[in-house]
Amino acid sequence: MRPIFLIPFLCLRGLLAQVNPIEELIDAARSGSPKLKELLDRKDEWGYRIPELRGRDGVAVWGQEFFFAVESHSPATVAVDGEPPVPMKQVPGTEYWYLLRRLRLGTTHQYHYFGGGREIGGYQVAGYPPDSYERAGIARGNLSVRKTLTSKMYPGMSSNYWVYVNPGADTTNGAPLMVWQDGETIIGNQDLMRLRMQTVSDNLVAKKLIPPMVHVLIQPGTGGQEAQLMRSIEYDTVSGRYGRYVLEEVLADVEKSYKIRRDAYSRAIAGASSGAICALNAAWYYPDQFSRVLSHIGSYSGIQWHPEKNQDGGYIVSFRVRREPKKNLRVWMSDGADDIENNAGSWPLNNIQLANSLKLRGYDFHFRFGVSMHAIAQGALDLPESLIWLWRDYDPAKTEQSYQMEESERAKPLFRVSITNREAW
Numbered sequence: 001m002r003p004i005f006l007i008p009f010l011c012l013r014g015l016l017a018q019v020n021p022i023e024e025l026i027d028a029a030r031s032g033s034p035k036l037k038e039l040l041d042r043k044d045e046w047g048y049r050i051p052e053l054r055g056r057d058g059v060a061v062w063g064q065e066f067f068f069a070v071e072s073h074s075p076a077t078v079a080v081d082g083e084p085p086v087p088m089k090q091v092p093g094t095e096y097w098y099l100l101r102r103l104r105l106g107t108t109h110q111y112h113y114f115g116g117g118r119e120i121g122g123y124q125v126a127g128y129p130p131d132s133y134e135r136a137g138i139a140r141g142n143l144s145v146r147k148t149l150t151s152k153m154y155p156g157m158s159s160n161y162w163v164y165v166n167p168g169a170d171t172t173n174g175a176p177l178m179v180w181q182d183g184e185t186i187i188g189n190q191d192l193m194r195l196r197m198q199t200v201s202d203n204l205v206a207k208k209l210i211p212p213m214v215h216v217l218i219q220p221g222t223g224g225q226e227a228q229l230m231r232s233i234e235y236d237t238v239s240g241r242y243g244r245y246v247l248e249e250v251l252a253d254v255e256k257s258y259k260i261r262r263d264a265y266s267r268a269i270a271g272a273s274s275g276a277i278c279a280l281n282a283a284w285y286y287p288d289q290f291s292r293v294l295s296h297i298g299s300y301s302g303i304q305w306h307p308e309k310n311q312d313g314g315y316i317v318s319f320r321v322r323r324e325p326k327k328n329l330r331v332w333m334s335d336g337a338d339d340i341e342n343n344a345g346s347w348p349l350n351n352i353q354l355a356n357s358l359k360l361r362g363y364d365f366h367f368r369f370g371v372s373m374h375a376i377a378q379g380a381l382d383l384p385e386s387l388i389w390l391w392r393d394y395d396p397a398k399t400e401q402s403y404q405m406e407e408s409e410r411a412k413p414l415f416r417v418s419i420t421n422r423e424a425w
Helices: 021-031 036-041 188-193 197-206 231-236 241-254 274-285 316-323 347-360 377-390
Strands: 059-062 065-071 076-080 096-102 108-115 118-126 147-150 158-165 177-181 214-218 267-272 292-296 330-338 364-373
Touching: 021 036, 021 059, 021 065, 021 096, 021 188, 036 096, 059 118, 065 076, 065 108, 065 118, 076 096, 108 364, 108 377, 118 364, 118 377, 147 241, 158 197, 158 241, 177 241, 177 274, 188 197, 197 377, 214 241, 231 241, 231 274, 241 274, 267 274, 274 292, 274 316, 292 377, 316 347, 330 347, 330 377, 347 364, 364 377
Parallel strands: 177 214, 177 267, 267 292, 292 330, 330 364
Antiparallel strands: 059 065, 065 096, 076 108, 108 118, 147 158, 158 214
16 A cells, blocks of 8 residues: 655645645635636646646646546536545536545546536546645746757658756756657646646755756657658657657757757656657667656557558567667556557556566566556656656766666566456356
8 A cells, every 4th residue: 555645735835936726726616716717717828727627637636635627518426436426516607517525645546527427538647746746945947938840750740849957957068868758748737737747857856866857848740741640650660760850850959959968878768658668669779879768558559560561569569678689778667457458459468568578688677567547647646756766876977877677676576467357267
C-alpha cells in the first residue's frame, strides 16, 4: 500500500504570490461561489480549461480534494474507483455538473461519468505527491513562445515546440537536456491537469535532486505527405527516422537560442503511450545522443506493423533488446494491468516482456507495474521519483558513465504474470 502524503496546503495559500487556478476553482466549489461558472469557462491561451468537461482530464486535484466536473444535458452522476454512481450538483444556469470529494493520495483514481442513462466520459487521475505542487520561495522556470518548424525529414509536415528552462540552467556553456514528446500536453492547463512537469522539475532542481535543464517539448506534426495527422507515423514506426528529426531539425533549431550539452550522459528523452516507444527508439538508434529514457504506458505493439513493407511493429523492441548488442541506456518504465488490449496488441504484456528483456540483458532499468489504465495518471504520480531515479548521481563534470543494474534490482526475480479475473480450471 502506498503512503498517504500529508501536504501543508493551508500554509501554501497566502505564501505563494498567486493563487493556483486549481485551488481557486476548488475554493469556489466548496463555498458555492457564483464565480464557479466563470472559472469553469476560463481557458488558457491554448484553449484548455481546468478541468476539461468531457470526461478526459475531467478532475482537478488540490491536496486531498478532487473536483469532478462534466457537461451533460441530463442530471449527471459519477462513479469513482468502482463505487456506485453518486449524484452531482448542477452549476446554476449551465449544463455543468460537479462533485467535490476527499480521496486518498499516493495512488491513482479511476472515474466514470453518466448522464441520461449512459456513460458520457471517464479517465484516471493521480493523487499527486508533495513535489507536484508549487512551493513558496522556489524559483520558477521560463516557458518560451511556441516555435513552428517545417520538416524536411517528414516532407510537408509542420510541428510546434516549446522550451522550458529550469532556474539555474547553464544555457551559456551548456545545460543538460530532456526531450518530451506530446509537448502540447506539458504547457499551461494541460500540464496542471496531467504530469505537472514544470512544477515537479523546478521543485527537484531546488532540492538539488536533478540538474537544472533545458526541456524541449515537441508537439506531433500535421500536414505531412504521408498523413494529415503524423503522430503515429513519427512515434510508432520502429526506425531511427524520428531520432534524426529531433537531432537534425528540432534540436538544431533549439541550439540557435540555447546552449545544450552534446554528451549522451547529459541527455534524456521521455514520452507516454506512442510517445514512449518513440523515446526508447530514439535512444536505441542514437545511444551516443540520449542515454536516459522515461517510458509511460508505452505502446510496444503493432500499430505501425506493415508486413507488406517489411516493417515490424513495436512488439519487436523487446526481442531486439534481448538479441542485439547491449546499449548504454538507463530506462524507467511504467504501466498498469488495465492498459489497452486490442488488435494491435497487449500493452500490459508487451511492457512486461520489455521489462524482462531489459533485466535479462543487465540494463539499468526500473519497471513499475500498477493497476493503471491507458492514462498518464500513474506516470504523473511517479514523476518526482522517476526523474530523481533517472538523473541520480549526475555529475556535471562528467560526460559519460557506464550504467549498471542496481543491486536491489539484480536480486529480484523476473516478472511473472498471473490471471486474476478467471479460474485456472
